[in-house]
Amino acid sequence: MALNIAVDGPVGAGKSTAARELARRLGILHLDTGAMYRAVGLAALEAGADMSDRTQIERVNASADVDVTFENGTQRTLLNGRDVSKEIRSPEASSASSMVSVVGAVRAAMLERQRAIAEGTDAVLDGRDIGIRVLPRARFKFYLTASAEIRARRRMDEMRAKGVDLEFERVLADVKERDLRDSTRDIDPLRPAEDAIVIDTSDMTLEEVVERMLEIVRHKDRL
Numbered sequence: 001m002a003l004n005i006a007v008d009g010p011v012g013a014g015k016s017t018a019a020r021e022l023a024r025r026l027g028i029l030h031l032d033t034g035a036m037y038r039a040v041g042l043a044a045l046e047a048g049a050d051m052s053d054r055t056q057i058e059r060v061n062a063s064a065d066v067d068v069t070f071e072n073g074t075q076r077t078l079l080n081g082r083d084v085s086k087e088i089r090s091p092e093a094s095s096a097s098s099m100v101s102v103v104g105a106v107r108a109a110m111l112e113r114q115r116a117i118a119e120g121t122d123a124v125l126d127g128r129d130i131g132i133r134v135l136p137r138a139r140f141k142f143y144l145t146a147s148a149e150i151r152a153r154r155r156m157d158e159m160r161a162k163g164v165d166l167e168f169e170r171v172l173a174d175v176k177e178r179d180l181r182d183s184t185r186d187i188d189p190l191r192p193a194e195d196a197i198v199i200d201t202s203d204m205t206l207e208e209v210v211e212r213m214l215e216i217v218r219h220k221d222r223l
C-alpha cells in the first residue's frame with residue numbers, strides 16, 4: 001500500500017508549505033488539493049456564475065476539467081488544459097473556491113480525482129477533508145491549526161512576498177469568513193479526524209512543524 005499522508009487544517013495554518021516540505025524531505029509527491037477547488041472557483045468566476053446558486057455551480061463544475069501535473073515535484077494546476085497555477089491565488093479565486101466547495105457535485109468530482117492521484121503513489125495531500133474523507137485509511141493524519149490572527153498575519157506576509165499588499169483587518173475578516181463556511185458546510189465540514197495528530201503551529205516555525213511531522217513518520221515507519 002502506498003504511503004499516504006494527510007495534512008488538514010484551516011486556511012493559513014501552514015498546511016501547504018509544511019506539506020510541500022515534508023514531501024520534499026521524504027522524496028514523495030505533494031498534492032495541494034485546495035488548488036483544485038480554486039480551479040473550479042476560477043471557472044465559476046470566469047463564467048460569471050452566481051456563487052450562491054447551486055445549479056449554476058453544478059453546471060460550471062460539469063464542464064470544468066481540473067487536472068494537475070508535476071514538474072520536478074512542483075504542482076501545476078490545469079483548468080481545461082490551461083495552466084491556472086497563478087490565477088487561482090487571487091483573493092477573488094480564494095473566496096470563490098470556498099463557495100464552490102460547499103456544493104456536493106464539486107466535492108464528489110474532486111474526491112474522485114484526488115483518490116485516483118493518491119492511489120498507488122506515495123504522497124502528502126493537504127486540504128480540509130483528506131483524513132476524514134479522501135483518504136480515511138491514510139497511514140498518517142496531521143491536523144495543523146493556529147489562531148485566526150496568526151493565520152491572517154501569515155497569509156498577509158505570504159501575499160506581500162508576492163508583491164500584493166493587503167490590509168490586516170480585511171485578511172482577518174476573510175480568514176474568519178472562510179473558517180465559518182468551511183466548518184459549517186453540510187458535507188464534510190472542516191474538523192480533525194479522530195485519529196489525527198493535532199499540531200498547533202501558532203508558536204512554531206515551519207522548520208519545527210516539519211521536524212515534528214518527520215519525527216512521527218520516521219518513528220512509526222522506521223524510515
Ligand code: DC
Binds near residue numbers: 094
Ligand atoms: O487550502 P486552500 O485555501 O487553497 O483551499 C481553498 C478552498 O477549497 C477552501 O476554502 C476550502 C476548499 N477545500 C476543501 O473544501 N477541501 C479540500 N480538501 C481543500 C480545499
